[in-house]
Amino acid sequence: MSEQSQTAELTANQTYNAEHTNTNNGEHSVSYGTYFMVWLGLVALTSVTVTVAGIHLGSLTLITALLIAAVKTTLVGYHFMHLKFDNIIIKIFVMVCLGIFLCLWILTFADLSFR
Amino acid sequence: MANGSLAHEVSYLKYEGKHKGIAGWLLTLDHKRIGLMYLMAILLFFFVAMTLGILMRLEMLTPGETIMRPSTYNSVFTLHGVIMVFLFIIPAIPAVFGNFMLPIQIGAKDVAFPRLNLFSWYLYIAGAILAIVSLFTGGGAADTGWTFYVPYSIRSAQNVTMTTLAAFVLGFSSIVTGLNFVVTIHRLRAPGMTWFRMPLFPWALYATSWIQVLATPIIGITLALIILERLFGIGVFDASLGGDPILYQHLFWIYSHPAVYIMIIPAMGVVSEILPTFSRKDIFGYKQIAISSLGIALIGYLVWGHHMFVSGMSDASRVVFSLLTFLVAIPTGVKIFNWVATLYKASIKFSAPLYYVLAFIFIFSIGGLTGLVLGALSTDIHVTDTYFVVGHFHYVMFGGMGIMFFATMHYWFPKVFGKMYSEKIAIIACTVIIIGFNMLYFPFFILGYMGMPRRYYDYLPQFQGWHVLSTVGSWVLVSGIVFMFGNLLYALLKGPKAPMNPWGGTTLEWKVPSPPPLENFEEIPVVTGGPYVHDKPTYIMHPGKEGLNGNGVVKTANQENAI
Amino acid sequence: MTEHSEVMQEETQIHSGAHVHRDDEGSKMAMWLFLFTELLLFGGLFLLYGSYRFEYADGFKAAAADMNSVIGAVNTLILLTSSLSVALSIAALQRKQKALALGMLWFTIICGLVFLVNKYFEWSHEIGMGIYPGGPALENMSNGEIIYFGLYYVMTGLHGLHVIVGMIFIGFVMFFISRDKITATNYQKLENAGLYWHLVDIIWIFLFPLFYLLH
Numbered sequence: 001m002s003e004q005s006q007t008a009e010l011t012a013n014q015t016y017n018a019e020h021t022n023t024n025n026g027e028h029s030v031s032y033g034t035y036f037m038v039w040l041g042l043v044a045l046t047s048v049t050v051t052v053a054g055i056h057l058g059s060l061t062l063i064t065a066l067l068i069a070a071v072k073t074t075l076v077g078y079h080f081m082h083l084k085f086d087n088i089i090i091k092i093f094v095m096v097c098l099g100i101f102l103c104l105w106i107l108t109f110a111d112l113s114f115r
Numbered sequence: 116m117a118n119g120s121l122a123h124e125v126s127y128l129k130y131e132g133k134h135k136g137i138a139g140w141l142l143t144l145d146h147k148r149i150g151l152m153y154l155m156a157i158l159l160f161f162f163v164a165m166t167l168g169i170l171m172r173l174e175m176l177t178p179g180e181t182i183m184r185p186s187t188y189n190s191v192f193t194l195h196g197v198i199m200v201f202l203f204i205i206p207a208i209p210a211v212f213g214n215f216m217l218p219i220q221i222g223a224k225d226v227a228f229p230r231l232n233l234f235s236w237y238l239y240i241a242g243a244i245l246a247i248v249s250l251f252t253g254g255g256a257a258d259t260g261w262t263f264y265v266p267y268s269i270r271s272a273q274n275v276t277m278t279t280l281a282a283f284v285l286g287f288s289s290i291v292t293g294l295n296f297v298v299t300i301h302r303l304r305a306p307g308m309t310w311f312r313m314p315l316f317p318w319a320l321y322a323t324s325w326i327q328v329l330a331t332p333i334i335g336i337t338l339a340l341i342i343l344e345r346l347f348g349i350g351v352f353d354a355s356l357g358g359d360p361i362l363y364q365h366l367f368w369i370y371s372h373p374a375v376y377i378m379i380i381p382a383m384g385v386v387s388e389i390l391p392t393f394s395r396k397d398i399f400g401y402k403q404i405a406i407s408s409l410g411i412a413l414i415g416y417l418v419w420g421h422h423m424f425v426s427g428m429s430d431a432s433r434v435v436f437s438l439l440t441f442l443v444a445i446p447t448g449v450k451i452f453n454w455v456a457t458l459y460k461a462s463i464k465f466s467a468p469l470y471y472v473l474a475f476i477f478i479f480s481i482g483g484l485t486g487l488v489l490g491a492l493s494t495d496i497h498v499t500d501t502y503f504v505v506g507h508f509h510y511v512m513f514g515g516m517g518i519m520f521f522a523t524m525h526y527w528f529p530k531v532f533g534k535m536y537s538e539k540i541a542i543i544a545c546t547v548i549i550i551g552f553n554m555l556y557f558p559f560f561i562l563g564y565m566g567m568p569r570r571y572y573d574y575l576p577q578f579q580g581w582h583v584l585s586t587v588g589s590w591v592l593v594s595g596i597v598f599m600f601g602n603l604l605y606a607l608l609k610g611p612k613a614p615m616n617p618w619g620g621t622t623l624e625w626k627v628p629s630p631p632p633l634e635n636f637e638e639i640p641v642v643t644g645g646p647y648v649h650d651k652p653t654y655i656m657h658p659g660k661e662g663l664n665g666n667g668v669v670k671t672a673n674q675e676n677a678i
Numbered sequence: 679m680t681e682h683s684e685v686m687q688e689e690t691q692i693h694s695g696a697h698v699h700r701d702d703e704g705s706k707m708a709m710w711l712f713l714f715t716e717l718l719l720f721g722g723l724f725l726l727y728g729s730y731r732f733e734y735a736d737g738f739k740a741a742a743a744d745m746n747s748v749i750g751a752v753n754t755l756i757l758l759t760s761s762l763s764v765a766l767s768i769a770a771l772q773r774k775q776k777a778l779a780l781g782m783l784w785f786t787i788i789c790g791l792v793f794l795v796n797k798y799f800e801w802s803h804e805i806g807m808g809i810y811p812g813g814p815a816l817e818n819m820s821n822g823e824i825i826y827f828g829l830y831y832v833m834t835g836l837h838g839l840h841v842i843v844g845m846i847f848i849g850f851v852m853f854f855i856s857r858d859k860i861t862a863t864n865y866q867k868l869e870n871a872g873l874y875w876h877l878v879d880i881i882w883i884f885l886f887p888l889f890y891l892l893h
Contacts, residue, residue: 029772030765039762046754046886050747053891062731065887072883080765081876082869087703089301090710097714100329100416101721105728107417107432108365112729114429227704294711302704328711332718340726340832347811349828350821351726356828357737357821362729366722 030079038079045072126533126630144229145633149236150215151531156240157207164198165593167191172555172589175582178574188572189258190273194250196261197278201285202243204512205374207520208381209327210239210292212527213320217296219624220314222305222642222654224634227298231291238288242281249277260570262371265352265363269344276345279338286331286338289377293327296320305623307642312653314622314646315404319384322408326373326380326415334370337363361426368419376415378512380408382519383450386472389526390454391647392620393469394461398647400453410446418443421490425499433492440490447483451476466618467541471522474549478518482510485560500570503563509556521548521599528603529613533630536606544602547595554588622646626656702866709870713877716840720881723833727888730825737822741830742893744809749800750890753793754882760789761879764848764872774862776855783852786875790845797838801831830889837885840878847871 049068053061077083083091127147134142140152171191174181183191214232218225226232250256253274259267263282268275300321304313341363343349350356352363391398398404420428420436454476463469485507488494498504529535558581563569567578574582616625627635637657644653731738767782808815809827816824851871854860860868 030769032766032769035762035765035769038765039758042758042761043755046751046758049887049891050751053747053887053893062892065891066884069884069887073880076761076876076880076883080761080879081873086706090707093707093710093714096325097329097717101718103417104333104369104721104725107420107435108362108725108729109732110435111361111365111420111428111432112732114431227701228708290715294708294715297711298704298708301707302701328715329718332715333722336719336722343832349811349832350824351730351828351832356824357730357734358825359729359733362726366725369722 034079038075041075042072045075125632126628127633128533128630130633142233144225144233146214146218146225146229146232147531147631149229149232150211150213152236153206153210153214153239156236156243157203157211160198160202160243161207164195164203165596167195167198169589169593171195172586174572175574176586178576178579180572183572185572186255186258189570190256192570193257193260193278197246197257197282199512200261200374201282202239202246204378204516205285205289206239206292208385208516208523209296209320209323209377210235212385212523213292213296213316213323213381215531216527216624217299217317217320218303219627219631219635220317220622220646221300221303222308222623222636222640223299223303224636224639226295227302228295231295235288235291235295238284238291242283242285242288245277245281245284249274249281253277262367263338263341264367265341265344265358265360266354268341269353276342279341283335283338283342286335289327290331293324293331296324297328300324305639305642306658309642311402311405312642312645313405315387315398315401315408316381316384316622318405319380319387319408322412323377323380326377326412330370330373330377330416333366334374337366337370361423361428364423364426365419365428368422369416372419372422373412373415375511376411378516380411382475382516382523383408385519385523385526386454386475387450388620388622389468389472389522390457391649392526392618393464393466393472394457395464395619395649396457396461396647397645397649398453399456399459400449401645401647403449404453407446407449410449411443414439414443414446421495424492424495437490437492441487444483444487451480464619467536467538467545468522468526468618470542470545471518471525474545475515475518475522478510478514478549478552482507482514485510498563500568501563502559502567502569505569506556506559506563509559514552514556518548518552521545524603526618527624528606529617530624530629530631532607533613533628534606534610535613535617536602536610540602541599544595544599547598548592549595551588551590551592551595555585555592556588558582558585558588619649621649621653623654626654700864700866705866705870706873709873713873716877720833720836723829723836724884724888727829727833730822730829734820734822734825737820738826739893740820741823741826742889742891745890745893746800746803747890749796750886753796754886756789756793756796757879757882760786760793761876763789764875768865768868768872771855771860771862771865771868779868780852780855783848783855787845787848790841790848793841794838797834801834833885834889837878837881840881844871844875844878847874 045068049065052064052068057064077094083094127145130145131139132143140148143149143152170182171188174183174188174191214226253276255273257263257271257275257278258273259271259275263275263279268279300313300317340349340351344352348356350358352358352360354360387398387404418436418440420432421440424433424437485503489498489504489507525536525541562578562581562585565578567574613629615627615629617629618625623640624631626640638659641655641658642653643655644651646653763782763785767779767786770776770778770782804810804827805813810816811824811828811831816827819827848871851860851868854867
């Protein structure tokens with residue numbers, strides 16, 4: 001539960017910072033070039049995933065495809081969705097959501113794979 | 116705002132803004148009015164579902180057909196379940212009292228998104244209307260049970276499609292409320308109100324809201340798939356096309372088990388409010404109770420499989436789910452022991468809300484302990500789909516959440532309506548309810564253990580004695596409930612005016628007039644200590660007048676508006 | 679007194695009053711929470727996909743072989759590019775380049791439309807071949823393939839629905855930008871629309887390999 005107390009502190013600070021209305025924004029402005037680079041990376045990864053799918057890797061095909069998709073998602077989330085600049089509380093939220101989702105998979109497969 | 120101070124003296128009930136009369140309610144953005152609108156709607160559906168329950172008990176008075184045909188009985192128990200679960204138990208405490216009390220308890224003027232709040236009420240009403248329309252259209256009311264298990268929900272000729280659609284819309288309403296509360300608690304706490312100075316009811320709502328946000332979408336997609344399966348036959352849950360009905364059960368319970376905690380955690384939050392007030396003493400183990408709410412919410416996600424022990428899932432996962440199920444008992448036990456320890460050496464003032472809470476602790480313990488019987492694999496197989504299960508979930512749902520809903524209504528009645536009810540009658544009604552409740556549901560455990568299956572309109576003659584006792588209990592219970600509501604209704608019309616703080620409560624809602632003014636606070640208070648400190652004040656209600664705003668205490672955005 | 683209901687703390691409200699309370703951080707938080715619900719809505723379907731892929735590995739491979747991975751790849755590129763243009767429009771608005779921001783959003787909407795048109799042709803091609811729930815071609819296929827196409831229609835259909843909603847969302851935002859309600863100092867709504875659009879993109883990032891490539 002250490003994560004929780006951390007959250008507690010952080011948001012307590014936030015409340016204090018919430019003075020003078022949060023017209024936040026404006027703190028970060030990313031150069032157009034960075035976005036283009038990210039986009040190029042995404043396109044490159046897409047071509048990799050299409051190419052790899054053509055090669056017969058057996059059971060590795062699925063894992064590679066998912067790994068590439070995960071990397072692409074991280075790129076979109078971190079740069080395009082500005083998680084890079086976001087308050088830590090939002091990062092924790094994302095982790096909690098993904099953690100719960102992962103639990104659902106593990107427990108469902110605890111059933112399926114032992115049937 | 117030249118007339119600002121005047122507005123703060125007018126209660127939210129009497130206030131007239133842009134819209135007057137009924138429109139002033141239907142278009143209101145005030146969290147308190149929205150809470151009351153929820154209360155009206157929810158009580159209406161409570162009475163409908165209660166009536167269905169009485170009819171079911173009446174049917175069970177004698178073996179064979181008593182007052183209804185078997186197919187009618189199927190529809191009646193389905194509707195009793197759907198209405199109670201989706202229209203009463205899930206929204207009752209968060210949507211009514213959460214809406215009303217959360218902003219006040221954390222020192223805010225409203226929730227973070229008042230328009231979304233109103234929108235969620237309209238979604239609730241839309242879902243409710245769909246549920247009602249489904250009764251009278253398309254081949255009759257749904258008859259699948261509230262769980263909509265496949266394959267029956269795919270094959271049933273009755274109007275399952277619309278009932279599932281209703282549940283879908285109600286789920287959306289629940290998500291919106293949860294989202295609103297999470298942001299409210301993060302963003303709108305008064306200056307000085309750190310997480311561990313927050314009362315325990317907001318803590319409970321915080322845990323609940325997370326479940327609402329993270330679990331409800333799963334039921335949304337599951338019910339949508341049922342609808343698509345019925346309309347197009349996509350095969351995802353249809354065993355004849357290769358679908359896996361057990362996966363339906365997985366998805367259904369991935370939501371519906373955490374939903375059980377959507378129902379009970381807010382009720383536990385209210386227990387933690389009522390106990391310190393009537394014990395005149397700080398709550399024992401504040402942090403543990405606060406964190407255990409989150410603990411229950413978290414573990415609550417991991418135990419859904421215990422609803423499916425006999426469904427045909429793998430042995431390995433049954434053991435895992437059984438083990439995880441026992442873990443829920445830990446945070447729940449933490450709460451119960453801390454509550455009892457709060458009462459120890461306290462100067463207890465007995466009054467109606469406290470009686471309900473004591474009844475809750477007793478009844479909920481029975482419900483919880485019988486839950487262990489169901490969580491253990493071997494014993495569960497013996498009592499699966501019997502009255503034992505029905506008894507268990509009525510003890511935790513009705514005995515837990517329902518009884519606490521009554522307690523909440525009594526505890527906050529003076530604050531919400533500004534009137535006092537008759538304490539004596541309230542206590543008598545409470546006693547009748549507790550006796551009726553146990554008479555109605557305790558025989559279920561015995562019947563279930565003897566092998567009486569659930570969802571049958573008929574039974575073997577040897578069960579009749581217990582069924583008769585139970586049916587008589589339902590009459591006692593209902594008369595208690597009617598008595599209780601009669602008392603509150605009378606108080607509403609003729610009761611004496613309530614003072615600001617009739618119980619000697621320490622949280623913020625007791626520092627504002629009864630009923631509270633439109634925006635709750637003249638000035639946003641500053642918090643200097645914990646929520647249940649009885650011997651010294653922990654809230655500065657007029658920081659501006661005391662000149663605190665200039666000296667280090669930060670003004671919030673809310674305050675800027677008020678000035 | 680009528681003004682009081684207006685003064686209530688509603689964040690990012692478009693009141694003309696100078697004292698309107700705005701909480702961009704809260705608004706962003708709410709948007710993220712909403713995205714979680716969307717994620718889990720699709721999450722349920724992904725869970726089903728995973729379970730059935732586990733159960734019918736061969737049927738799923740056979741079915742995926744029927745898919746046109748070129749259209750899938752083109753659609754992936756379209757959505758990735760539209761995500762870029764949304765991100766660029768935020769950057770442009772931050773630099774007070776209103777026209778560029780609007781242009782980027784127009785481009786995004788056009789990308790969304792092209793995506794949907796592709797999807798339409800793809801679906802009609804498959805339906806024309808009799809591959810749809812209850813369709814003549816699908817009835818003769820194995821259970822794994824039936825489930826695969828059932829999930830295919832549900833997941834891409836739901837995704838398409840989200841593309842449409844995202845386009846409407848962006849449309850509203852464009853209206854507000856043109857009226858100067860969303861500006862270089864007050865652009866959380868644009869940011870939120872962007873977040874939504876990126877989520878739609880992310881879901882497609884997973885749908886593409888799962889339905890088009892794994893044969």
